[in-house]
Amino acid sequence: MVNDRLRDIGEFVPSADDDMIICRCEEITKGEIRKAVHDGMFTLTEIRRYLRCGMGLCQGQTCSKHVKNIVAKELGISPAELEPATSRVPMRPIEMRIFANEAKEVRSDE
């Protein structure tokens, strides 16, 4: 989809609930997300890379819908038009010594 980043989305207008924390893992507020949209971050992937929301322990499983709604409202589009940011392996945080076992032979005494 052709997306002109100079298109007019209006000025950033401060709001009473801008201090509300949306991404709890990384402690990112609604105001920071709204400001990022006005800095040109028009996709959820860009928002995530710019602010780290959705990059913490839960990997966005808690806040991604809220972030999507906030960004869509700021851009004046439907949330359905925004692609979610890519989910990444592993699905749960996993210790390095466990993750590293992929190539280990399974021994009978284990």
Next chain:
Amino acid sequence: MNNCADVVIVGGGIIGCAAAYYLAKTGSRVIVLEGSEHIGNGGSSRNGGGVRQSGRDARELPLVMYGIKELWPHLSEELEVDCEYHQNGNLRLGKNEKHREILTNLAEKARACGLDVRMIDGDEVRQINPYLSDEVTVASWCPTDGHANPLTTTLGFYKMARRMGVRFITGEKVLELRMVKGRLRKVITENNVYEGENILVAAGYKSRDILGTVGIDVPMTQSLLECLVTEAEPHMFDQMLGTAEADFYGHQTKHGSFVFGGSSGYEGCNKDNGTPISNSITAPCICRGIMKYFPGLADAKIVRTWAGWSDKSADGVPVLGRIDEVPGLYAACAFTGHGFGIAPAVGNQLAKLITTGKTDIDLSELHYNRFKAKI
């Protein structure tokens, strides 16, 4: 909107964004066309964050040294974003005599270019970074190297360039460049036609096909590189790390997480699904590699892994500068997996080259016409 500009940049990665930023500062009108849906979606957002000079080929050293001296120190302030730039040195690690040879050779060449880099033994390595295992017996040490956050740096250049009026358009895949009366003029996309007095192609591996439409071929292949990141850990060290064989690199971020990159050995022949996808064998292999260097990190949890294409030049250094056969054409591609740290200098010098015809740093050894047959 007007589809004409002084400069049309093909590729919205860190090179394109940095060039756009420095061009906009000179007053040039710039359009940036990005094929994917996101700014900085290729290697710019997928690398390990190294801002280093040591370990680099002598041909690209002067340019990266210029960036580290002149641009990186005040980049966060300039871009109004935290680039998380740390200049706490780079340890390039080795475990055997072969590694010592590789590192010594690189260090000697870098010293000849005026870089402060020296060889140190295992004990001195552990004085600098006490968490490293006894397997490390040798390293090169460059105190002026460091690391930064590729995500905020790339998007910071984008934000500031956009603020100065640069028109970025994403989802705009370039199909073809076209000459008009002996000079490059048009950029044809799936949906539109753009026109520029000058055109810069900085589209990673895709630059090859795009430059090919005006008869220019840059010898490069693509290679899939992978990284992983841990949960936030207590602060351990600030250096950037690499190895003699360039098979492992990483650092601890400001956030506390460790970002490590590595390889499985199959990087050059991974399946291309059209999008970079983590291979199931690579991240575990990186973990095994990390634990040999840092036994203390065995219980650190991996929260995310990712992959990205690197545009691998036939001779290991990028193709940069003016393309003489096609007046109006400039290229910046084939960064071979180490394009992030050098990107501000590349953008800065290309902007200068395009607007004044001159550069502060001699780019002639990175010219595209250097590729000659072997006999």
